[in-house]
Amino acid sequence: MERRTRAAQLYATYGPAVYRRCLKLLKDREAARDATQDVFMKLVRDMERLEGPDDPLPWIYSVATNHCLNVLRGDRRRGRAVPLDDDLPLASPQADYPVLALARSVLAQFDVDTQAVAVGVLVDGMEHTELAEALGVSRKTVQRRLERFLVRARELLGGRAS
């Protein structure tokens, strides 16, 4: 089957997951549509990985998360209104709004690579090994970034963290 057809089929299969991820992070249908297209154009560069025997969802999630966090950062730099408390993923549907706002404001203090690790482990519940593979870094790097994140987050939160 030619690459164009295979790509269209993969897009039909995994596009919804990318779109949902982008919609959740960007909270704007138009922006999510554009981001979904951009993310999938990156993913189809390694079409064999999408078609491989391993579950590609963790990788897809990480690529989409990184891309959308970069979009948000770019928007912020360009001065586009991105409410600080509304630009990062919800931790849990059950969490209280002040807790979510706090989590988002803390996350916003970190670079995109660290955000991707924090979101992957703490929000998406990914295993360190799984996330490392998805991000293309070592497991130690994931652990190191997460430790740095937690230490700095505790500092930022002052007495509020347990």
Added chain:
Amino acid sequence: MITPCATDLALERLLAGRAPPEVIAHVDACGGCAERLAAMRREGEDFRRTVYPATVERIEDAAARSPGRRFLLALLPAPVLLAAAAAVFLVVRPVGPPDDYLGVKGSGGIGLTVFTPGKDGPRLLADGAEVSSASTLRFRVRVSELCRLVLVSVDGAGTVSRLDGGGALGVPLTAGLHDLPGGVELDGKPGPERLYAVCLADAAAVPAVEAAAREAGGRGGEGVRRTVRLAGLPPTATQTTHLLEKRP
């Protein structure tokens, strides 16, 4: 024990039919997770209705421009390359029907054509055709809408084989005709071999197809010949079947 609410990634796995039982059990019992899952389904529909049609062409273009993993060949030693070339020749040597051949058995949502290499080119195998028990088979499928294909075979001994290579998700197909990549070689054992091609709206139903095929295989050779429909599939599933009689 209280299990934590499912993350979005876990819910994505559930939608893809890959969630572990504890996640499925939690979502069944948790209003919040069920609500999120329903919202994710709606967002998926939104993608299929509006995003996919508007953007798929650029994705196809990007894929066509991408070299894939061919660059890896440059890193392989010559003997490996020669072996790989021979393997590729064996796998992709065209055994399909002529390009202008459009006949596909089956009506409605799905059709299946089975063919085998012959001296004068590919030979179509009619339903109930006799074939050598060591034949190589290739498949052409027609589907009328976007769906996940499961192609499964069952023989008189009750052996069930997945022929589509799509694993837990099945093979996603857009509406139209598709030659399935690769091919299969029959097992050399004489007797009936029935193929079922099933088009599913949701990957979650893939195990049901395999279970139904196992049930059909439990009825012996005559049962395999008589069972022209798999039972217990979702009402939206479409299916067709093709019987082969393997001869020594």
